[in-house]
Amino acid sequence: MVQTSWCFTYHIFILWFFLGRGIGVVVLTGDRTNMGRIADLVANLPRVETPIAREIKNFIDIITWFALAMGVIFFALSLFMGYGWLEAVIFLIGIIVANVPEGLLVTVTACLTLTAKRMAARNCLVKHLEAVETLGSTSTICSDKTGTLTENRMTVTHLWFDGKIYAADVSFKGRLTVDDVQPLPTYMALMRVAALCNRAEFKAGWDKEENILKSQCTGDAGEQALLKYSEIALGSIQKWRQRCIKVTEIPFNSSNKYQISIHMDTESKNQKHMLLMKGAPERILELCTTIYAEGVEQTLTAAWRDKFQRTYDALGGQGERLLGFCDYTLPTDKFPPDFNFETDPPNFPLKNLRFLGLISLSDPPRATVPDAVSKCRTAGIRVVMVTGDHPVTAVAIARICGIIGKESALANDFIVRDVSTKETKSRLLRVNPCLADSICVEGSHLFHMSSDELEFIITHYTEIVFARTSPQQKLIIVESFQKMGEIVAATGDGVNDAPALRKADIGVAMGITGSDVSKEAADMILLDDNFASIVCGVEEGRIIFDNLKKSIAYTLTSNIPEILPFLLFVIIGIPLALSTVTILCIDLGTDLMPAIALAYERAESDIMRRQPRDPYKDRLVNKR
Structure with missing residues (x-):
């Protein structure tokens, strides 16, 4: 039904869209818009009293x-x-x-x-000044990984295809020093997906003669790394994008954990459509039934899956972030050149795809993070990593940052993982906490956990990593810590992180990568996205x-x-x-x-060696 008034149009208030692209028409501005009215109402709501x-x-x-x-x-x-x-x-x-x-x-x-x-001198913007003291009482920090604990400066380090691992060795001038992989058909197919199923772009005025790795780009840090590497490998991405026109796409989101784009090859005989996909390796692999290796499409057997897992453990164990890639050539009889593609729901196949390989990205931890985490430990504050990355990668980075001790035993190592998600969760809970100090809880396990089971993990393990979690699960994690009497600081940068930031005792948003919604919900904004700034806030509080x-x-x-x-x-x-x-x-x-x-007065010498203040017992004025 077409509405005659824009006031009743379903899409006039853009709260249902968080991803993708679109063109908007401005009909009202400022406080006269629906968003402005709500913002005005929120501004007039009474603020919660700080400790x-x-x-x-x-x-x-x-x-x-x-x-x-x-x-x-x-x-x-x-x-x-x-x-x-x-x-x-x-x-x-x-x-x-x-x-x-x-x-x-x-x-x-x-x-x-x-x-x-x-x-302010430490790149930390405090929105609610009284909240800094609450940060001084913090006993648990739930931190993101990418951009907060790490530099969010990604580079391609390894590729896995044809059953082999290749090092992405790039010289200072930005040219591949290993040329023997370029003629391989699987490598070219892999690079095609990396270049086309990618929303990053070089900024206007980019000079092809300059160092490609230092070129300015727009887009996500991971996609920028793939864009630069693809430019080196293929020679000119722009020519590929002009030849293979993007018809439609499904942007990456935390639920699907993959990104899809469909392209029409204008230079092919029948102008065929190609479905290209990248995302979480395990998610991509489960959508594939064949694998492209050495120029031949083969059945994705158990042997190939075993090679995939060994490669994942090897590269992920080094703290590298892995992405899986696959493609599928759509038949022209069902998908002619003028076919109208729909994405909600998709009217094209999302199964029986062809797996191509893996690309690993290196995102080094910030130099200040290990020392900051060590200070938190000394101050009696527990640092918990909450990330959407794979458990292997998350644990590796957690060990580098000091969130998990280098010698700490991991509860996950005491169980066999080749069973169902529910059974894996049950086995994980049956591990004796006396045997392990640390644990990695996956989002799929968290989905099947009761509140009592999650509280058991929080109580019995001092070093915790939550991997492959969604923003909704981050909210559950924050609430669970608060139920245990913890004062929680949570970091976030996305729109979906806003509930967790609002629920936490101290919400910390990222100034560089953070969305406007997350900044609005937070009490503090890190202008440099640096975890060490949170520790400075604890000391100041x-x-x-x-x-x-x-x-x-x-x-x-x-x-x-x-x-x-x-x-x-x-x-x-x-x-x-x-x-x-x-x-x-x-x-x-x-x-x-x-x-x-x-x-x-300056800080006392032992201020970061004390246990966090109990806001219910250690009062500003007591009997003494």
């Missing part, structure tokens, strides 16, 4: 009731002892003024302002709490000598040494500056 705000409110409530109680008691006592109304009121005001910490507001402001400056405790302790200590002259005057008649005006002068003239100065 530091609750602590300060709790302290103010205590000191207010104490000051009022003391004032009323001595007001009544003054009248009882025969003092006039005027003198009794002066005593009341003096007692209340002596108890009020006039410098608290300025001290808190100074603490938060100084923290904002220090965090602990400094804030320490300095506020020092300032409040100083303020309360100075209240005693201010109250004492009033007590002695009322009880035993000693002449009043401090008037109300004098107390105000002392508080604003001498007490204020030292209280503010305490906000400039």
